[in-house]
Amino acid sequence: MSELPGDLQYTSDHEWLRREDDGTVTIGITDHAQAALGDLVYVELPEVHQDVEAGSDMAVVESVKAASDVYAPISGTVVAVNDALTDDPEAINNDPYGDGWIVRLEPSGDEGDLLSPDAYQALLDDIDS
Amino acid sequence: MPFIPHTDDDTREMLEAIGAKSIDDLFDEIPPELKIDSLDGIPEAMSEMEITRLMRDRAARDGAALCFIGAGAYEHHIPQAVWDIATRGEYYSAYTPYQAEASQGTLQTIYEYQSMITELTGLDVSNASLYDGASGLAEAALMTVRSNRKAKSRQVLLAPGVNPTYCKVAMAIAGSQGLTFDYLAMDAATGTLDFGALDDSAEPVAVVIQQPTFLGTLEDVDRLTDWAHARGAFVIAVANPTSLAVLKAPGHWGEEGADIACGDGQPLGVPLSSGGPYFGYMTCKQQHVRQMPGRIIGRTTDLEGKPGFALTLQAREQHIRRSKATSNICTNQGLMVTAATIYMSLLGSDGLAAVARQSASNTAKLVAGLTSIDGIERLFSGPAFHEVALKLDRPVGAVLEALAARGILGGYDLGADFPDVGDALLVCATETKTEADIDAYVGAMREIFSGSAA
Numbered sequence: 001m002s003e004l005p006g007d008l009q010y011t012s013d014h015e016w017l018r019r020e021d022d023g024t025v026t027i028g029i030t031d032h033a034q035a036a037l038g039d040l041v042y043v044e045l046p047e048v049h050q051d052v053e054a055g056s057d058m059a060v061v062e063s064v065k066a067a068s069d070v071y072a073p074i075s076g077t078v079v080a081v082n083d084a085l086t087d088d089p090e091a092i093n094n095d096p097y098g099d100g101w102i103v104r105l106e107p108s109g110d111e112g113d114l115l116s117p118d119a120y121q122a123l124l125d126d127i128d129s
Numbered sequence: 130m131p132f133i134p135h136t137d138d139d140t141r142e143m144l145e146a147i148g149a150k151s152i153d154d155l156f157d158e159i160p161p162e163l164k165i166d167s168l169d170g171i172p173e174a175m176s177e178m179e180i181t182r183l184m185r186d187r188a189a190r191d192g193a194a195l196c197f198i199g200a201g202a203y204e205h206h207i208p209q210a211v212w213d214i215a216t217r218g219e220y221y222s223a224y225t226p227y228q229a230e231a232s233q234g235t236l237q238t239i240y241e242y243q244s245m246i247t248e249l250t251g252l253d254v255s256n257a258s259l260y261d262g263a264s265g266l267a268e269a270a271l272m273t274v275r276s277n278r279k280a281k282s283r284q285v286l287l288a289p290g291v292n293p294t295y296c297k298v299a300m301a302i303a304g305s306q307g308l309t310f311d312y313l314a315m316d317a318a319t320g321t322l323d324f325g326a327l328d329d330s331a332e333p334v335a336v337v338i339q340q341p342t343f344l345g346t347l348e349d350v351d352r353l354t355d356w357a358h359a360r361g362a363f364v365i366a367v368a369n370p371t372s373l374a375v376l377k378a379p380g381h382w383g384e385e386g387a388d389i390a391c392g393d394g395q396p397l398g399v400p401l402s403s404g405g406p407y408f409g410y411m412t413c414k415q416q417h418v419r420q421m422p423g424r425i426i427g428r429t430t431d432l433e434g435k436p437g438f439a440l441t442l443q444a445r446e447q448h449i450r451r452s453k454a455t456s457n458i459c460t461n462q463g464l465m466v467t468a469a470t471i472y473m474s475l476l477g478s479d480g481l482a483a484v485a486r487q488s489a490s491n492t493a494k495l496v497a498g499l500t501s502i503d504g505i506e507r508l509f510s511g512p513a514f515h516e517v518a519l520k521l522d523r524p525v526g527a528v529l530e531a532l533a534a535r536g537i538l539g540g541y542d543l544g545a546d547f548p549d550v551g552d553a554l555l556v557c558a559t560e561t562k563t564e565a566d567i568d569a570y571v572g573a574m575r576e577i578f579s580g581s582a583a
Contacts, residue, residue, distance in 0.1 A: 042419060042444075047278055062419075067444035069453070 005097050010120035011073045016097060024079055028101040029092060032124055037063040040089040045081040052076060054112040059102055073112050076105035191403050195566055199516045199557030200541035201292050203396045205484060206561050208475050211398045215468040222463060229439040236438035240426045242470040249373040250390040251380025252412040256423035258466045259458055262393030263298035265409030266367060268422045268456055269389045270303050273335035273363040276420040280334040280361055283308045288322050288353060289315035290342020291367060293546040320346040320509030320518060322353060331360060339367040345516030345555060346509050354383030366390040370397055372514050374481040389413040398472025399465050408462030419445060422456030487560035488515035495558040498571035504578050508553050516557040518543060525554050528577060535573045
């Protein structure tokens with residue numbers, strides 16, 4: 001059973017968002033997503049300063065059994081990427097909501113459908129049943 | 130895989146089981162307007178007897194003449210053992226097998242091939258092959274767009290000596306994905322890049338350098354590689370693998386080396402065969418491997434710690450990444466690669482270097498003989514490998530016809546691809562040509578130039 005931090009927002013693509021104090025938004029994939037992918041072996045990160053649109057793909061996470069796109073849940077500009085993942089992609093497996101963060105965006109307004117922890121939990125319960 | 134026969138009854142029962150009326154029903158999702166009965170320009174079907182006769186006649190015509198044409202495909206001696214081994218039942222398949230449990234020998238052969246090609250090109254990783262050199266360049270160009278993410282441009286600049294056919298194929302394959310291909314200016318005296326004409330404000334995604342050039346000349350690859358890297362561009366090397374036995378490997382060009390090398394593997398044990406099948410090779414630096422197209426075989430250990438071979442980095446490929454795969458290339462020229470691996474194993478690095486040196490020496494002899502004839506001179510100054518462009522004082526077409534009438538394929542007419550150079554002929558004499566062959570060619574040419582034949 002995945003544990004869901006209550007201070008985050010989620011998407012139906014199994015990504016999470018954290019609103020930082022400086023107005024930026026940190027994005028990663030959920031514990032459910034990392035468990036479904038299995039051991040991660042490679043993460044392809046976007047370029048800093050790159051503009052992304054809500055719903056477009058901005059990163060790729062590759063595991064021993066699959067490669068998946070990470071979509072931008074909101075529009076914005078990439079202000080930071082987690083370079084440590086290049087050498088240690090398994091940080092996503094070990095700490096998906098902490099050291100395993102992927103991208104930090106400066107939001108530009110347009111936001112897709114974001115889920116509360118309860119709504120995302122309901123989605124996970126639906127998948128399990 | 131054992132043969133499993135099925136009767137008409139079996140087929141009918143299987144169709145019934147899945148609720149289809151006929152085998153055609155299985156393809157009914159293909160829109161009818163896409164199904165065609167005939168293709169323009171393709172003749173009516175012929176019987177097996179007719180086609181065998183036609184092919185035999187054509188093959189006889191191709192094989193009978195003394196061939197001094199290079200221009201991208203080269204006649205080399207192929208030890209008898211190469212195709213004796215390659216056509217054994219254990220190897221005889223065009224496909225790259227993917228079942229590690231059933232294909233260790235073939236997978237190891239491809240692994241050895243990859244090791245040899247990376248050594249020749251001085252780069253870190255090789256794939257299991259591509260269709261040919263031309264499509265290899267297209268794949269390399271697409272790879273730079275994926276891999277060189279700092280570059281916003283989709284412009285690929287080509288050194289003037291890049292095979293014009295490769296450029297056309299690359300445009301056909303990659304043009305629809307927004308890539309443009311533009312040639313850099315040539316120095317008419319040397320037949321190499323005109324460094325004075327380089328635009329330092331250019332921001333290409335990649336620069337393609339062919340060495341030796343299509344015109345047989347040798348480019349200052351170090352200087353051009355460094356120029357490209359200073360612009361943030363990747364460097365794609367196109368190289369004849371035989372030449373790499375004696376020339377500097379692309380991985381060592383300039384300060385940082387070429388990023389990707391590709392080319393046609395035909396000179397490594399694959400016969401000319403009227404134009405194919407050949408195979409393409411591709412190698413790159415380790416950091417670009419995830420953008421590489423095609424299969425890659427890796428060496429690993431099994432549960433008992435024994436060495437074994439398996440496909441690796443498959444997340445790049447279409448069976449996993451679907452439409453986002455690096456390429457739709459997967460299994461392709463496996464049999465040609467098997468032959469090339471055996472060819473390289475039999476020759477060794479010394480043997481391949483001997484082939485390269487003998488070819489260069491034979492071509493130099495041929496050029497010395499031909500340029501002693503009044504009306505023939507070298508088109509470019511500077512060093513060459515095993516191919517040289519000659520300037521004739523008369524139209525090339527008629528000269529080639531007169532030579533063909535004497536049983537000699539005299540070279541490649543450069544007029545169509547390089548209209549600016551005038552009447553020019555590209556000649557090549559590989560190690561397969563004896564002194565008598567070269568004398569025969571020079572003698573025939575002297576006769577044509579002195580008499581009324583031309």
